[in-house]
Amino acid sequence: MSDKSQFHLLGQQRFLPFFLTQFFGAFNDNVFKNALVIMIAFRVAEDQVNILTNLAFGLFILPFFLFSAFAGQVADKFEKAMLIRRVKIGEILIMSLATVGFYLNSVPLLIFVLFLMGSQSTLFGPVKYGYLPEKLSNHELMGGNGLVEASTFLSILLGTILGGILIAYDSWVPISVAVVCFAASGYLSARKIPLCEAAEPTIKLDWNLWRATAGNLRILPEKRVVFLSVLGISWFWFFGSVFLAQMPNFSRTVLSGNEYVVTLLLTMFSIGIGLGSLLCEKLSGRRVEIGLVPVGALGLAWFGFDLYWVSSQWPVSAVQNLGITAVMSVPGAYRVCIDLAMIGVFGGLYIVPLYSLVQERSDANQVSRIIAGNNIINAMFMVVAAVLGMVVLGVLDMTIPQLFLITVGLHIVVCxxxxxVVPEFILRLIAWLLVSLVYRVKYKGLEHIPADGPVVLVCNHVAFVDPAIIMGRVRRPTRFVMHHKIYNKFGMKFLFKSAKTIPIASAKEDPEMMEAAFASVKEALAEGDVVCIFPEGRLTADGHIGQFKRGIERILRETPVPVVPMALNNLWGSMFSRYDKKVIHRRPRKFMATVELLVGEPIPPEQVTAESLYEQVVDLKHQAEIDNPLLEKPVPENTDSNA
Structure with a gap:
């Protein structure tokens, strides 16, 4: 895996043209949308402003309900670079029609153009997120998605600002020239996007939009973790929509600020989500790390609540339309800005891993249709968010800070x-914290683990944290066979049980439990799962690998599947090993030590014996010690260590 950061992708033809194309598209959308909203606000009769504003919002969202399913089918059926270029040609034509609307000063025509823009965005979305997993490797997905999400929110901010500036001119020319030029720029960059293979060219397009939508939504629950990730993404858009939609009124009615204060608040949020999105790659160790999702969820709740708290205490001002300087002089103003920026940061940490997980775990021939289904549900959640805002602020006559509090409460319940229901998020969080804050983990040979199908992983057993280290680096969900005493230890049984860990005992301890464990392993492998066992049957007491027991041979007799040997290196001597018998005497040993997870090539089941596996694992560890002679330092004699 390359040590280069995500920014090296900006120098790659497989990414840069695509990146520029999606940036110009999102930027142009927001230039046009904000220009239209301001045009409605200042050039339409006051009694029609609310009607036309909500109509514009509804018509922009409507295509996501109508056309997303069909767009997903098209994106999976045809080559994506060609589709992107055709969508961008469509954008040029749509923006040319917009120039007519600006020239005629026709709000109805421009609202129709907004509907067309929504339709174009609906077609582009599944292609956009389906393209990334085709051109980026697994260790590049987090970085690539982070760049895309950061640029998307930056384009929203810049496009919103520029749209307001251009429509303020007493002429239709500046805004018209701008939207056409940005559309043309998107097309020119799209011409450089390299060709892709069609994901599923045999798909028969369903022109019945309602039937296609129903069929698309039926695909989502096929993989539970993907479906719940889609719900998590949609929840973020619900959460974000509530907060962002209220920023103009929040600035005016709570902070007593003018439109420049609104721009400041949006800027803080956009910068925050850009930083959070870019941080994902660094924090994840350049892999799809869903352990960041609970961190993001907690940050959204914390700073969302703090925004409610500080704004609910905001002093009432006798003067309205205050500028940025006046508003920032009020106690708590900087806290409001920090809260919005941190909501953005944790929003990035929350959503980028979810998008990456959906792309990684979805079947390659269904990615675009999964994204299309995601877009449908996103649109539903955004409409519900708008309805919630109308009910809370209009019907119940509550305040905007109270709306924020209700949203945070709902956020906690949903998360x-x-x-x-998917404990993998919490388990991966624990694993991520362990391998990020306690150890530096290097790995070699993870590509040897099959991408699908049943497989048994075997590894030496050095410390209590072995499963967490393996879980934090193996891409596929893994079921561990664990000694029942450890399974019931540390108050974590509920997590082990949720992760479908298989407790086992020796024949002397509990023969019924042992038989139940073998039956569970057989069932897991029959379902195509990954099962990891530690054939030594116990933690090492002296740092050396013990002889492997023959349970692995029984497993393979009953269910012949490939076996992948693994070795953990440099964990002996840590506080989680049995280097010290008495826990009270242990202290943080080898804190932030470099630990290695070494993975060998798969072995056919007919070639596996306990002895041969033992030799394979010993060889992996021995080779690591030769390659890194300074890494595994001899551990001093310790009279308290187990014999």
Whole structure:
């Protein structure tokens, strides 16, 4: 895996033209949308402003309901670079029609153009997120998605600002020239996007939009973790829509600020989400790390609540339309800005891993249709967010800070539900914290683990944290066979149980439990799962690998599947090993030590014996010690260590 950062992708033809194309598209969308909103606000009769504003929002969202499913089919059926170029030609034609609307000063025509822009965005979305997993490797997905999400919110901010500036001119020419030029720029960059293979060219397009939508939504629940990730993404758009939609009124009615204060607040949020999106790659170790999702969810709740708290205490001002300087002089103003920036940062940490997970875990021939289904549900959640805002602020006559509090409360409930039904998020968080804050983990040969199908992983057993280190680096969800005493230890049984860990005992301890464990392993492999066992049957007491027990041979007799040997190196001597018998005497040993996870090539089941596997794992560890002679330092004699 390359040590280069995500920014090296900006020098790659497989990414840069695509990146520029999607940036110009999102930027142009927001230049046009904001220009239209301001045009409605200042050039239409006051009694029609609310009607036309909500109509514009509805018509922009409507295509996501109508056409997303069909767009997903098209994106999976045809070559994506060609589709992107055709979509961009369509954008040029749509923006040419917009120039007519600006020239005629026709709001109805421009609202129709907004509907067409929504349709164009609907077609582009599944292609956009389907393109990334085709051109980026797994260790580049987080960085690539981070760059895309950061540029998207930056384009929203810049496009919103520029749209307001251009429509302020007493002429239709500046805004018209701008939107056509940006559309043309998107097309020119799209011409450099390299060709892709069609994901599923045999798909028969369903022109019945309602039937296609129903069929598309039926695909989503096929993989539970993907479906719940889609719900998590949609929830973020609900959460973000509530906060962002209220920024103009929040600035005016709560902070007593003018339109420049609105721009400041949006800028803080956009910068925050850009930083959070870019941080994902660094924090994840350049892999799809869903352990960041609970971190993002917690940050959204914390700073969302703090924004409610500080704004609910905001002093009432006798003067309205205050400028940025006046507003920032009020106690708590900097806290509001920090809260919005941190909501953005944690929003990035929350959403980028979810998008990456959907792309990684979806079947390659269904990615675009999964993204299309995601877009449908996103649109639903955004409409519900708008309805919530109208009910809370209009019908119930509550304040904007109270709306924020209600949203944070709902956020906590939704996230607790998702993390309860998919404990992998919390388990990966624990693994991420361990391998990020306690150890520096290097790995070699992870590509040897099959991408699908049943497989048994075997590894030497050095410390209590072995499963967490393996879980933090193996891409596929893994079921561990764990000694029942450890399974019931540390108050984490509920997590082990949720992760479908298989407790086992020796024949002397509990023969029924042992038989149940072998039956569970057989069932897991029959379902195509990854099962990891530690054939030594116990933690090492002296740092050396013990002889492997023959349980692995029984497993393979009953279910012949490939076996992948693995070795952990440089964990002996840590506080989680049995280097010290008495826990009270242990202290943080080898804190931030470099630990290695070494993966060998798969072995056919007919070639596996306990002895041969033992030799394979010993050889992996021995080779690591030769390659890194300074890494595995001899551990001093310790009279308290287990014999």
């Amino acid at each position: 607790l539900y998702i993390f309860k």
